[in-house]
Amino acid sequence: MTNRERFMANMEYQPVDHVPNYELGVWPQTVERWQSEEMPEGVLAFNWFVDEPYFRLDRREYTPLYFQMIPPFECKILERTDRYEIIQHGNGMVTRALIDGTVGGGRMCMDQYLRFPVETPEDFRALKKRYDPGLPERYPEGWQEKLVPGWRAREHVLVLGHNCAAAGFYWRAREWMGTENVSYAWYDQPDLMHEMMEFFADYTIEVARPLLAETDVDYFTFNEDFAMKNGPLLSPATFKTFIYPHLKRVIEFFKSHGVRYIALDSDGSPEVLVPLLMDAGVDILWPLERASDNVDPIRYRKKFGKSLRLWGGVDKRILAKSRSDIDAHLRELAPLVEEGGFIPHVDHTVPPDVSWDNICYYMEQKHRLLAGEPL
Secondary structure, eight states: OOHHHHHHHHHTTOOOSSOOOOOOOBOHHHHHHHHHTTOOTTOOOOOTTTOBGGGTBOOEEEOOOOOSOSSOOOOEEEEEOSSEEEEEOTTSOEEEEEOTTOBTTBOSSOOEEEEOSOSSHHHHHHHGGGOOTTOGGGSOTTHHHHTHHHHHTOSSEEESSOTTTSOOHHHHHHHHHOHHHHHHHHHHOHHHHHHHHHHHHHHHHHHHHHHHTTOOEEEEEEEOOOEETTEESSOHHHIIIIIHHHHHHHHHHHHHTTEEEEEEEOSSOOGGGHHHHHHHTOOEEEOOOTTSTTOOHHHHHHHHOTTSEEEOOBOTTGGGSOHHHHHHHHHHHHHHHHHSSEEOOBSSSBOTTSOHHHHHHHHHHHHHHHTTOOO
16 A cells, blocks of 8 residues: 555545554654664654654655744844743744753743733734735745645645644634633633634635645644643633634635645643534544543544544553553554554653653554554
């Protein structure tokens, strides 16, 4: 089977030679650890969303659409001490970041968020000028001649935009205003939030429209991260009022223009929102973070049925344990792998408590699982 045939068959619960092999990636601190252990030099490219031949990951290609603001804000360090930096980022956010433990720009803890680009409706209307969907810079030069013929003849999976490139409705609102401010704004500034959601939908459609006029694609991901351990950061009623109609509209446009599947990425437990997501047209939910309350791909399949495909569900914490723990965890997922519509992978990027020996063992055992071999 070709890479793409395998993916399509798995998504439609048809027989495959093996289930697609996907992973998300690793922390920079994890790379540093593996380099200090037995990892051979140069064997990994560390772009796991695309492929990783050493671990036999299946190839995916991401169409190069630039959904971010043009021009960005100036990136600059506003203050620096021996302990932290205060940084203005290209998206307009200002954060305080600890220096200790930083590797390759990756922090050992989340930044403290100090300021966001949108504090008033006027701020948002000024910000919208940075999101002109028609700018030629949103596509690489000569993309129609250089890239489209290969996309049309592909045997691998083609994805609309890089992961997190377009983000999602909640993600963008949080990026523009901050979690706490957004949580109040649904109630205190409903007109502004309706304007934001409508704008994001229109903008996403128009950025993608030229590419979808030239080729079909296999899936698109909304990156939302709108849930915590115990549940989402907004209620189903709020979601249905502000996000649902625009999400449904974007999905209808995408599917009518050659996007086969729609995936949605959220950490935490988004369970109470899943019926609304499915009704809007979402086909795939990932990464099924196991540290969250009652997030279990087997239970999700029983509850939501085969219309909701599932990716992820491998508990990153298990990978730091023994080989027997890893085997037992993967065996639990075997019935779902056999049923189809499920691609197991680590439920986020791999943290630095996972050794090189353990990741190699996990990858080998997972490959056996994907091929239907007993563990």
